[in-house]
Amino acid sequence: MQSSLLRFIEILRSHALPVSPAETLDAAAAMEVVGYSDRNTLRNALALTLAKSDREEHTFFYCFDQFFDQQAADFSTETEDATSEAGDAGGEASEAAAYDGPDAAGNGAGQAAAGGSASDAAELAAAADSSPSLQQLLDGELLPALLENERGTLSTAMRRAGQDAGLSKIRLFTQKGQYTRRILDSLGENLIRDAVIELERADSAAIDTLRRYRDVLREQVRDFVEQQYLMNAEGHNSAFMEDILSKTRLSNIDRRHRDRVQEQVRRMARRLASRHSARRRPVKRGQLNMGKTLRGGMAHDGILFKTHWRSRKRDKAQLLALCDVSGSVAAYASFLLMFLYSLQDVLPRTRSFAFSSHLGEISDLFRDEPLERAIELANWRYGGATDYGSSFRDFSQLALDDINRNTSVIILGDARNNRGNPELEIMQSIYQRSKQVIWLNPESRRAWGTGDSEMLRYQTACHYCAPCSNLQQLERVVDQLLKSLR
Known part of the structure; x- marks a missing residue:
């Protein structure tokens, strides 16, 4: 969770929400106090430590929902995979006893799907006798996870491959194909390609089955990269676009960007207002106002507890x-x-x-x-x-x-x-x-x-x-x- 918090703070900063190192430590301390079990409590605790205005709070809630919803989805799939193995034997017996009536057709469809994956595994195992690459795949973790649809295992593997590939640095939509290829190579998709080539040479009937699972893997990785792109690149793309608009001739800015530019002007104005706001300081130098000082000391038997200074009146600009x-x-x-x-x-x-x-x-x-x-x-x-x-x-x-x-x-x-x-x-x-x-x-x-x-x-x-x-x-x-x- 600490690493997740650091990744979340990176995303906040990419969305123009400033988070200092001290605020990061406060957020980590808040997470230790409130724990991770209650999502709303965690959300409100982090908001109190990281958001300092209504605008920043709006940005925080948007990023929190985007980031932690995906984290929760990955965690739930891992939990489902872990508990499904323990409940397979008892679950199958209870389902068979419970669904004897009109819902038997739906249960039959589920059993057919399970039987389909089992038959696919048997078909690939038979074809592995003539394909060393396919046998290597079956002995590994990737292909068995695809055959059994172990979403948690696949999600964890994709996250690790994404970290190794530096997926958090994705900024442009043209990079999606590049990172997809890196993650597929890290997962071992090259072994699937080698096995497909061997099955083609042997004219094996299992080639269509292996291609189908290869396509499933590619689709899941593409979806994962798309989610990460939307989450990581949005703030950076917005900052990149604002930098371009700030250097573009105002007469060339298209009408569809006018609202964005107006908001940028307001943000610049707030920054300048904060920089040049008046700072009131008591006057402690200049010419002593003797008359006012003596009159103020009359209430204290002439002791001059408080001095008054003459201030120059400045005409308003x-x-x-x-x-x-x-x-x-x-x-x-x-x-x-x-x-x-x-x-x-x-x-x-x-x-x-x-x-x-x-x-x-x-x-x-x-x-x-x-x-x-x-x-x-x-x-x-x-x-x-x-x-x-x-x-x-x-x-x-x-x-x-x-x-x-x-x-x-x-x-x-x-x-x-x-x-x-x-x-x-x-x-x-x-x-x-x-x-x-x-x-x-x-x-x-x-x-x-x-x-x-x-x-x-x-x-x-x-x-x-x-x-x-x-x-x-x-x-x-x-x-x-x-x-x-x-």
């Missing part, structure tokens, strides 16, 4: 986000807004603006509507052909006077202005008034300034410009933004 929602960059704007509004516990007061040919504030949409619905309405209201000059003129009327030295402005767009007036003077005014201006461009740096791109001119009025076309780059930029706003 604000963030203004301007997002181009025209057709070419709408996808990027959607994910940036999703990122920013998933960080409301960490970010300062945020005002959002959407633009294409004209600009408008959409902060109220995020207050009144769910996040996805607000982004959809913003795209619908302000989408269209791009005119940065007109949009900047609208912005100067709406919010230019609100910008001060505590304001950070983040602009997302490709700076392609369709040969219009770029209104560079307004951008320079934003630059002079604000704490920082950050421009995120979905295009690579090589495309800046080509065609109708005004990016090189706008770059002169920005504190920081960077290409931002995928989630990985977006997370890096937002991380730097949060550091600067501390």
Whole structure:
């Protein structure tokens, strides 16, 4: 059970559920206390030691059911095989006496199956006189277990062969055939192949029987590898897929992956929020507030038990986000807004603006509507052909006077202005008034300034410009933004 626990923890980690060495020791101690007889008690005890949130608890229960149900199935087949031998003699006599009526047909079918395996064994034993490979098979454990349908013996043998073959490392569906062949070779299926060749040369009537049991073995091994693939590879494949999506251009992500990417954005936002959350500390340095300290000591006959320090009042920072929602960059704007509004516990007061040919504030949409619905309405209201000059003129009327030295402005767009007036003077005014201006461009740096791109001119009025076309780059930029706003 200790080895099973370690395998189970590996699967939890592959499903993005962090388990530390200390938590592993706690889980082992919990297993020793509650025992293994009651499945629900074991499930709840491990959940208390390994799951630390509702999301992790959901992942834990899913992995527990997948892993321990299979372990229980293997254990039950071994138990059935062990008890069936002890009850064969008495069971056959009692069944013969009990089923004399209408159920006799079903009992006869069971006896026919038992007789079938017995006749197959006799047929193969007779053919073994002319086949040394077949005789070797009959003297071993594999073929007798197939003839007697000893599921526990076969399951144990497959598990051991799977461990020797490193089946727990299976990650891709294309590896299933490779591991199936390794396990079959470890079980001794090559002896069955040799015996089939010998029986073919001898033109033996037992060849069809041996082929049938060979096919049964192959099918059982394929099913075993399939179960292990589903259990071991799912978490790794999910992590692999997320890594690919984080490096894929947001405009190229297919609609069927949109939900997965949105969940990935939320997870990134939680990670950044945890990293940059405010840590409150009492002020123990600076200038002593003498008046407040003396007044506090009056209740103690002037003894200054508690000192008070002057704290500098800091003006609250604000963030203004301007997002181009025209057709070419709408996808990027959607994910940036999703990122920013998933960080409301960490970010300062945020005002959002959407633009294409004209600009408008959409902060109220995020207050009144769910996040996805607000982004959809913003795209619908302000989408269209791009005119940065007109949009900047609208912005100067709406919010230019609100910008001060505590304001950070983040602009997302490709700076392609369709040969219009770029209104560079307004951008320079934003630059002079604000704490920082950050421009995120979905295009690579090589495309800046080509065609109708005004990016090189706008770059002169920005504190920081960077290409931002995928989630990985977006997370890096937002991380730097949060550091600067501390």
